[in-house]
Amino acid sequence: MQTLETYTFNSHKPGANLLVLGAVHGNEPAGTLAIEKIMQKLVQAQITLKSGSVTFIPVCNPVAKQEDVRFIEHNLNRILKRHDFEKTLEQSYANQICDLIEKADYVLDIHSTHLEGDLPTVFNDFVTEETSAWAESLNVGTVITSWRDMLGSAGVADEFSDTVFHSFNHGKKALLVEAGYHNEPTAEKLAYQAIEKTLKFFGMVDKAYTEANVSENTIAHMYKLVFKTEQDGKFVQDWKHMDPVVAKQVIAKLDDGSELTAEQDGYIVIPFPEATAGEEWFYLAKKD
Ligand SMILES: [Zn+2]
Known part of the structure; x- marks a missing residue:
């Protein structure tokens, strides 16, 4: 089984433990590129972590990324739960991601969508005061809730085990960002801003260096x-x-x-x- 590459930056001071996920779907490069960029800034001390720790998994589905496809055997964000007897690479990735989710306090999962011109969106599936404030702080433009309610109405909730659901089941708070169209350069930029603004929201960096791009989010x-x-x-x-x-x-x-x-x-x-x-x-x- 293949071990996922993970990178942790620790301030060695109390604070939030954040996990950031990229390329849960192999054909969605924005999260990976954004993670690589922010890791470079952390390494070069252009950004200093002042509290807590952040762990990155730049590529959650490397075998699908290699082929530039969404997934190989299973949609990783539908089987994101523990697999006692892992039979496929994607099940082993799911187990490894579960390990890290269970060690984190907060999870930011970055995706992108299928069509040129798609607007970016934050999915806040388990609404609390804190997740709403966090989602608003990302200034992505749109916040969508009620994902799990919709799955329940469609009778498919059991078949949709995703990063946010696994986080919730373990008492963690999570948001999923859809950064726009897969191959749009703005998707990478937006993904980067989402990470930086998340670090700012949890007081892990002094300021986010990027401008807010909208004044109000559509809910x-x-x-x-x-x-x-x-x-x-x-x-x-x-x-x-x-x-x-x-x-x-x-x-x-x-x-x-x-x-x-x-x-x-x-x-x-x-x-x-x-x-x-x-x-x-x-x-x-x-x-x-
Ligand atoms: Zn995706």
Whole structure:
């Protein structure tokens, strides 16, 4: 089994223990690049840690990253739990990530999305006063909640074991950042800012050197997950992540002529036109 590369920076002073994850999905380079950049600054003492410690896993799924694919055998962010008898590389990665999550206080997991022009978003799945303040402090532009409620409504909560869920199950607080389109240079920049602002939020550095890029975050709440089925269907337009939709608006048409519509005023979330049968096709969130 392959050991994941991890790097820890310790101030040797009391404070938060933060874990930052990159490339849980192999084709999402932003987190890895941002982690490499901030580690370089920590090594060169351009940034000094004044309290607590931070651990980085720049590449959580190295075998998928090598192939530039989302995953090989299992979507790592759907099987992120303990596997007593690990049979695949991705199950062994999951176990190693679980080890580090259980040692941390806070977890920041950085991802990116499928389409050029997708807006960045922070997912705050288990809302507390602290996670809301942390999510707001990242100034990403959009904060989405109710991910687990949506999975429960779709009856698939048991099949979705992810980094944030494992953190929650062990009493840790976690946020997941979608930094924008995979290959957009702004995604790396946003991911970097998210790490720096997180260090600032927990008082681990004196200041974040990057400017806030929005004045107010849009808040939205997930309410629906739609899987691609065997039946072919198409989006009625080139949706991007966080495109606004109104109640009853048609999102997609299936080959039998039936239409998939929004139930409430809100947004389309992480549309994936290339999804194959059984994969997540799109989600819907309602306005705050
Ligand atoms: Zn991802």
